[in-house]
Every structure is written in C-alpha cells, then in structure tokens.
Amino acid sequence: MMNPGAAISSTLRGIWTAFLAAVARLDKSLSPHDTFQRIKQHTFTLSDSIYLFHILLAAFWLIILEAPFWLKFLIPTAFTTALIIPFTSQFFLPAIPVFSWLLTYFSSRFIPKDYRPGISVVLLPTLESVLYGANISDILTRWTHPLLDILAWFPYGVIHFVFPFVVAAFLWLFRPKEALHQWARIFGYMNLVGVLIQILFPCAPPWYELIHGLTPANYSMRGSPGGLARIDKLFHSNGYTVAFSNSPVIFGAFPSLHSGCATMEALFISHFFPQMTKFIWAYAAVLYWATMYLTHHYLIDVVGGSCLAVAMFHVLLPDEVKGPAATASPPNLVTGTRRSKYEIYDLDEPRRRGVNGGSIMRDAADYDLEELSDRESDDGEVDITYRSPVVPTPPHSATPLVKQISAGAKGDPKKNHRHTASIASLIRADERAEDGWSPIAQTFKLPPVPSRTDRSGEP
Structure with missing residues (x-):
C-alpha cells in the first residue's frame, strides 16, 4: 500500500502534468485578425440569437446604472476587447452568461422603486407549513451552538464562493474544453434565471420574520446577515454584517441560489468525475441544512433552487458531453499507467x-x-x-x-x-476428400497403395 507521502507526491505530479497539458491546449494568439477570420467562417444558426438577448440585457442595466459615464463606457469596451483577442476570448466567450448574471445582480438595486413588484412576507412560511406540515426552517434554528455555527458557516460563507472556481479548474485540467464551456454556460444561466425570479418575485427570508414578524416589508429596509452575525461576533469582525446589509437583492429568498449552486456543482462533479459522487452530494446536503440553520432560506427555497439547477442541467447539457465522453481525458493528457481489462472492469485476474x-x-x-x-x-x-x-x-x-530468430540465421x-x-494439407480439404486421401475428411480413407511398378518408375 502506498504511504501518504508518496500518494500526495503522485497526486501533485499528476496535477502538474495536467496543468502543463492544459496550458499547451490554450490558444495563445493575441491577434484580433484570427477572431475575425473565425467569425467569417462561422455558420450562424438560430441559437446564436441568444447573444442579442445578452446585448439588450447589458444595455438595459448599463442605462439604469448610477455610475460615471466613463465607467459605463469602460465596462463594454473592456469586455469587447477581451472577446476579440483570441487568448482571452476562449475564457470570456463561454462565460457570457456568468457576466450577464453578475451585471444583473449588482445593477438591480438601481431599479426605481415605483417599478418594483410588492414584497411577499407571508407566502413562503405558509407554503412551507402547508407542503411539509411544519415550518422546518424555524425548527432548525431553535437550538444553536458555536460548533454548529462554524459547521454551517464554512460551506455557506466560504466554500460557496470558492467552489465554482475549483470545479472550473478541475474541468479545465482533466476534461476536454467542451466540459468547461458547458460549466460556465449552464452555471451562468441558472444563476441569471434565479436572480430574475428574485427580482420579479421578491420574498422575505426567515431572518425578516424573526426580526419584524409578518409586518409588510419595503425596499428601504436594510438586509441582515442572519445567523452569520454570530460568526462576526465569534471572529470579532463585521464583514458579513456589512455585506448582507448592503446586498443588492435583499428580498431574494426564493429560489435559494446557494442550494442551486451546490446542486449544480454536485451534478457536474458526479457527471464528469463519478468517483467523487458521494463526497460532493454530502457537501450539498450540509449546505442545504446551513441555509436554513443560518435563517437565510426556507425549505421551499432550498427545494426551488435545487429543482432549478436540475432542470437547467438536464435541459442545457448537450449530448456531446454525455456517456463515455463525460469521463474522457483531454487529447494531449496521458495520466496513470495502462490498465488491463481486469483492472478496468474490477475483475479478479484468472490464474x-x-x-x-x-x-x-x-x-x-x-x-x-x-x-x-x-x-x-x-x-x-x-x-x-x-x-x-x-x-x-x-x-x-x-x-x-514465438522465438525471435536472429538476423542472418538460415534454416534448412x-x-x-x-x-x-x-x-x-488442410487447404481445400473438402476437394481432396473426394479423391479419398484427405486426413481430415469425415471418414478416413487410406490412400491407394502404389504398385511395385509405380515405385520403381518403370512403365
């Protein structure tokens, strides 16, 4: 059995080899001419019209964005430059849905209050009680402990913001580039749809019910860190209090994008790295609990976010990355040693x-x-x-x-x-059997015995 030090060393060598192979696969061109040539050669289809939607959506948010003109001009200029340079476009083009989501999320605060829909305070706790027989999220928050606070804070307040980059890195290193492109595309669209639902259908989270009861809410209210305030107190800081108090989407309880992101990460990891399935779903289960324990979401929000992730994954994931293609390595990456058929199918080699x-x-x-x-x-x-x-x-x-015969050896x-x-003698045995001398005929016949005259060669 390999000792831990050797296992870690082997793992690091494998990651370094995959990194070198991934760098070798990158398009290192800095010439916009190459991008324009690809556009000329591209065959446009109806699906390409989605980019018109992104352009119109970005234009809307930039118009209502309360920022200096130079900043409004700089954002599209910098993004367009990144798209026309081949080296950067290979990352920015597939990530357009992600940037659309981020722009929508941070610019939604500038929507005039007169055009915003009313905030629902009672709907979510009522649905939770009707569908599940009790307010499950309220039950989970009645008993708290510092150890539980840390257990909930780490996946909700730390891993949630880092793990999308980890998934992207592993897909970039160990899977073909199509897998990374689909990750950016599907992950971005899921969050974009989720934020649009939160904007069009605002609902108060559980922390609002604990602080204000069921009184009507308005957009002038500030957000709350909920159970994360205990983390700020534990570490003598105010980072989460400041961040959640100034959140662009304060009343975005439904659907829970924390649970949606965790579900999407679990779906991608279990699809492209099946050996990690049980570990990634364990992380997702802990995060589901953390969202309710920290009073940020109801159970109905968690279910809604997970259902959104599952629907987007199965609808948008193309067939090109399903089946054996999901676990295929990049074309220039060779990892591990060649295994026999008994190792591949986990069988005992016969002796x-x-x-x-x-x-x-x-x-x-x-x-x-x-x-x-x-x-x-x-x-x-x-x-x-x-x-x-x-x-x-x-x-x-x-x-x-078969023994290799040395060069130059000659037989008799x-x-x-x-x-x-x-x-x-086996060739065309059936025809020879008709003559009565084939050694593999159905019934053996002795060849005719030559006479003394035939043996002597005399007529």
Missing part, C-alpha cells in the same frame, strides 16, 4: 494452472517452437490432426511463445518444406 499446479504457459526461452518443429521434421511430415495441443514440458509464464529449406506440408 490458469496445470495438472501439477504449474502454469500452462511458460517463457519463450523454455518453449522453443523452432526446435520442436525441427524434431518433428526429422522423421518426415507429421499429421497435425493427431498433434496434442498440450506441450509435454509445462511452461512457466504467459510470455509470447528441406526441413521448412516438410514442416509446412502438414499445414498445406
């Missing part, structure tokens, strides 16, 4: 043994076909019909049996001719 417990096969050095054929040829042609398939001397390994032409004659 064939002879009568006395020895292996049937043996090394080619011990099993000399050339010498055997020579011995057979000494007494003339040997009929292969009666040749035993078992070698008299038991061999010792499964090494190929007569011996080779006599040895080949027994094999040639």
Whole structure:
C-alpha cells in the first residue's frame, strides 16, 4: 500500500502534468485578425440569437446604472476587447452568461422603486407549513451552538464562493474544453434565471420574520446577515454584517441560489468525475441544512433552487458531453499507467494452472517452437490432426511463445518444406476428400497403395 507521502507526491505530479497539458491546449494568439477570420467562417444558426438577448440585457442595466459615464463606457469596451483577442476570448466567450448574471445582480438595486413588484412576507412560511406540515426552517434554528455555527458557516460563507472556481479548474485540467464551456454556460444561466425570479418575485427570508414578524416589508429596509452575525461576533469582525446589509437583492429568498449552486456543482462533479459522487452530494446536503440553520432560506427555497439547477442541467447539457465522453481525458493528457481489462472492469485476474499446479504457459526461452518443429521434421511430415495441443514440458509464464530468430540465421529449406506440408494439407480439404486421401475428411480413407511398378518408375 502506498504511504501518504508518496500518494500526495503522485497526486501533485499528476496535477502538474495536467496543468502543463492544459496550458499547451490554450490558444495563445493575441491577434484580433484570427477572431475575425473565425467569425467569417462561422455558420450562424438560430441559437446564436441568444447573444442579442445578452446585448439588450447589458444595455438595459448599463442605462439604469448610477455610475460615471466613463465607467459605463469602460465596462463594454473592456469586455469587447477581451472577446476579440483570441487568448482571452476562449475564457470570456463561454462565460457570457456568468457576466450577464453578475451585471444583473449588482445593477438591480438601481431599479426605481415605483417599478418594483410588492414584497411577499407571508407566502413562503405558509407554503412551507402547508407542503411539509411544519415550518422546518424555524425548527432548525431553535437550538444553536458555536460548533454548529462554524459547521454551517464554512460551506455557506466560504466554500460557496470558492467552489465554482475549483470545479472550473478541475474541468479545465482533466476534461476536454467542451466540459468547461458547458460549466460556465449552464452555471451562468441558472444563476441569471434565479436572480430574475428574485427580482420579479421578491420574498422575505426567515431572518425578516424573526426580526419584524409578518409586518409588510419595503425596499428601504436594510438586509441582515442572519445567523452569520454570530460568526462576526465569534471572529470579532463585521464583514458579513456589512455585506448582507448592503446586498443588492435583499428580498431574494426564493429560489435559494446557494442550494442551486451546490446542486449544480454536485451534478457536474458526479457527471464528469463519478468517483467523487458521494463526497460532493454530502457537501450539498450540509449546505442545504446551513441555509436554513443560518435563517437565510426556507425549505421551499432550498427545494426551488435545487429543482432549478436540475432542470437547467438536464435541459442545457448537450449530448456531446454525455456517456463515455463525460469521463474522457483531454487529447494531449496521458495520466496513470495502462490498465488491463481486469483492472478496468474490477475483475479478479484468472490464474490458469496445470495438472501439477504449474502454469500452462511458460517463457519463450523454455518453449522453443523452432526446435520442436525441427524434431518433428526429422522423421518426415507429421499429421497435425493427431498433434496434442498440450506441450509435454509445462511452461512457466504467459510470455509470447514465438522465438525471435536472429538476423542472418538460415534454416534448412528441406526441413521448412516438410514442416509446412502438414499445414498445406488442410487447404481445400473438402476437394481432396473426394479423391479419398484427405486426413481430415469425415471418414478416413487410406490412400491407394502404389504398385511395385509405380515405385520403381518403370512403365
């Protein structure tokens, strides 16, 4: 068994090898001319019209964005420049849905209050009680402990913001580029749809019910960190209090994008790295609990976010990255050693043994076909019909049996001719059987005995 130090060293070497292969696959061109050439050669389809939607959506948010003109001009200019340079476009083009989501999320605060829909305070706790028989999220928050606070804070307040980059990094290193492109595309669209639902259908989270009860809410209210305030107190900081108090989407309880992101991460990891399935779903389960324990979401929000992730994954994931293609390595990456068919299918390799417990096969050095054929040829042609398939001397390994003849070695032409004659006798045996001398006919017939005259060659 490999010791831990050797295992870590082997893992690091594998990651470094994958990193070098991934860098080699990058398009390192900095010429916009290459991008324009690709656009000319591209065959546009109806699906490309989605980029018009992104352009119109970005234009809307930039118009209502309360920022200096130079900043409004800088954002589209910088993004367009990144798209026309091949080296950066290979990352920014697939990530357009992600940037659309981020722009929508941070710019939604500037929507005039007169155009915003009313905030629902009662709907979510009522649905939770009706569907599940109790307010599950309220039950989970009645007993708290610092250890539980840390257990909930780490996936909700730390891993949630880091893990999307980890998934992207592993897809970039160990899977073809199509997998990374689909991750950016589907993950971005899921969050974009979720934020649009939160904007069009605002609902108060559980922390609002704990602080204000069921009184009507308005957009002038500030957000709350909920149970994360205990983390700020534990570490003598105010980072989460400041961040959640100034959140652009304060009343975005439904659907829970924390649970949606965790579900999407679990779906991608279990699809492209099946060996990690049980670990990634364990993380998702802990995060589901953390969202309710920290009073940020109701159970109905968690279910809604997970359902959104599952729907987006199965609808948008193309067939090109399903099946065996999901676990295929990049074309220039070779990892590990070549495995036998027994290791691939997790089978026990059979051990064939002879009568006395020895292996049937043996090394080619011990099993000399050339010498055997020579011995057979000494007494003339040997009929292969009666040749035993078992070698008299038991061999010792499964090494190929044919001995390599050294360069320049020459055999006896007569011996080779006599040895080949027994094999040639099998060719067109059915026709020879009609003449009565084929050794493999259904009924054996002895060849005609030549007369003394035939043997002497006289007429």
